Amino acid sequence: MKIRATVVGDSTEVRVLMSHEMETGQRKDAQGKVIPAWFIQNVVVAHNGKPVLNAQWGTAIAKNPFLSFKFKGGAKGDKIEITWVDNRGEKRTDETVVG
């Protein structure tokens, strides 16, 4: 995951680029078999341990998902932790500090 968190005025802007196939379950491979759906279902963003954004995603989110949002407060050096869980139960957590 590429995470960038920067202080903008009195808010913190968080921009995330995740690396995930986000397979829809609609496509077929060369043999005509349906490629099973594989996508991120849940994303949680926490600021110093406190959740600031909770997202539920479907298959319509584009491959290698991008997400941006802002929350009030936050200062340089604060910890931003992002976790996603996909429909196979795989999980990834990455963290960064606000810069």
Added chain:
Amino acid sequence: MQNTRRKVLKAGGGMTLYALLVAAGWLKPGDAAAQAWNKSAFEAKSLDEALKAFGAGSSAQSKDIAFVSTPDIAENGAVVPIGITSSIPKTEAIAILVEKNPSALAAVFEIAPGTEPAIGTRVKMAQTSNVYALVKADGKYYAAAKEIKVTLGGCGG
């Protein structure tokens, strides 16, 4: 209660068990580590079904919801940037729905207090369609729509 929950979580783990616990009312969605995924809403085919499963039977059109950095024409349906901002007070959640996608609901963002009701992401669109921004604020639902023309679809093989 706390103790039992811990034991159960330790014994099983994983999303399925979590979903069961949520269904049984043992855990509140939004608990730190994991959370529920609204299966019926995401698997609903049509816009109306998705809205119903989401619990938004009726929604008022609102001018306080705006699409930002969202194109009128998307050349590539596989990557369509969508930005939604809401100026409705007490915005709790923002959902993105694409009317003509195989399943209409694309994403739901739960906005914690202190988080600005403005999100940006990228979605896939099968074909030219209306995109709806659904906002839940203070228990009520508001919606806004924008048509995005797609020259090359993002779903199917």
